[in-house]
Amino acid sequence: EVYLVESGGGLVQPGESLRLSCTASGFTFRNYAMTWVRQAPGMGLAWVSAFSVSRISSSGGDPYYADSVKGRFTISRDNSKNTVYLQMSSLRAEDAATYYCAKSSTSSWNAGFDMWGQGTTVTVSS
Amino acid sequence: YDLTQPPSVSVSPGQTASITCTGDNLGGEYVYWYQQKSGQSPVLVISEDTRRPSGIPERFSGSNSDNTATLTISGAQPIDEADYYCQAWDRHTEVVFGGGTKLTVL
Numbered sequence: 085e086v087y088l089v090e091s092g093g094g095l096v097q098p099g100e101s102l103r104l105s106c107t108a109s110g111f112t113f114r115n116y117a118m119t120w121v122r123q124a125p126g127m128g129l130a131w132v133s134a135f136s137v138s139r140i141s142s143s144g145g146d147p148y149y150a151d152s153v154k155g156r157f158t159i160s161r162d163n164s165k166n167t168v169y170l171q172m173s174s175l176r177a178e179d180a181a182t183y184y185c186a187k188s189s190t191s192s193w194n195a196g197f198d199m200w201g202q203g204t205t206v207t208v209s210s
Numbered sequence: 211y212d213l214t215q216p217p218s219v220s221v222s223p224g225q226t227a228s229i230t231c232t233g234d235n236l237g238g239e240y241v242y243w244y245q246q247k248s249g250q251s252p253v254l255v256i257s258e259d260t261r262r263p264s265g266i267p268e269r270f271s272g273s274n275s276d277n278t279a280t281l282t283i284s285g286a287q288p289i290d291e292a293d294y295y296c297q298a299w300d301r302h303t304e305v306v307f308g309g310g311t312k313l314t315v316l
Contacts, residue, residue: 119305121252129244129252129295131305150304184251194299196242198263200251 086110086199090185093204096175100208104170106185106201114163117145117188119197120170122181122206132183133159135168137191148193153179172206180208211300213308220314227283229311231296234277241279242297243272245290246310252295256281286315 092104106118119134132153136145147159158171168185182205186197213233221227231241243256254263256272259279269284279298283290296308 121307128293128310129246129297129307131297131307134305148304186252189254189257194305196240196254196257196297197244197252198254198257200253202251 086187088185088187088199088201090183090201090204093183093206095207095209097210098176098208100175101171101173102175102206104172104183104185104204104206106168106170108166108168108187111187111199113166114144115191117191117193117195118161118168119186119188119193120159120168121184121186121197121200122179123184123203124178124181127181130181133157133170134188134193135159135161136193146193175206175208177208180206182206211298211304211306213296213298213306215294215296215308215311217309218312218314220316221286223287223315224285227286227290227313227315229281229283229294229296229313231279231281231298231308232277233298233306236277236279236298237275239298241272241274243270243279243281244295244297245292246295247292255294283313286313288315291315 087109117136120132161168182203185201187199189198240258244252246252259274300306
């Protein structure tokens with residue numbers, strides 16, 4: 085069975101940093117793009133970032149970001165650990181949300197997301 | 211790129227529920243639909259406009275043409291009460307979600 089387990093959420097002050105992790109099991113991690121989606125309390129889903137899979141890329145894939153986080157967040161993956169990370173810097177109050185890790189149905193970052201983790205909560209407050 | 215959904219849809223049990231998602235030339239992109247029940251993570255219910263993932267009941271179906279994608283739940287049941295989100299790809303640069311539709315079955 086496919087599992088995605090997020091960790092790393094917590095309470096931080098504005099301007100601080102946080103790193104989220106998502107560890108996968110039950111599928112061949114290196115073959116699928118991975119995505120982060122967030123949901124502010126009482127609000128809808130918002131795509132944050134994705135890391136595709138590419139045999140051409142020297143890093144094994146390419147990162148993609150929503151405009152709202154570009155330059156502040158960095159996505160990376162360690163295929164040896166079946167883990168995708170989201171390094172979040174210069175956090176703002178509007179970044180507060182539950183962050184979900186999701187598996188793409190293909191190696192491409194723009195496919196649908198056929199498995200989601202349980203989410204990890206990020207609170208940004210002074 | 212905006213995907214517009216009605217905030218709420220209400221049907222009686224056994225009726226057909228239709229949830230729309232509109233966007234410019236949406237018919238030219240694949241649309242995905244997610245179900246999110248209260249306090250739970252989203253679940254993919256329709257992929258690539260019309261495909262139903264394994265384990266999703268046959269009463270769920272999808273279509274996409276021109277500027278509108280539609281999620282149809284034929285014979286909606288109380289267990290289908292949830293928020294539903296459409297998702298597409300914006301000009302090949304970003305993934306975009308609709309604002310979500312709260313489905314009530316009562």
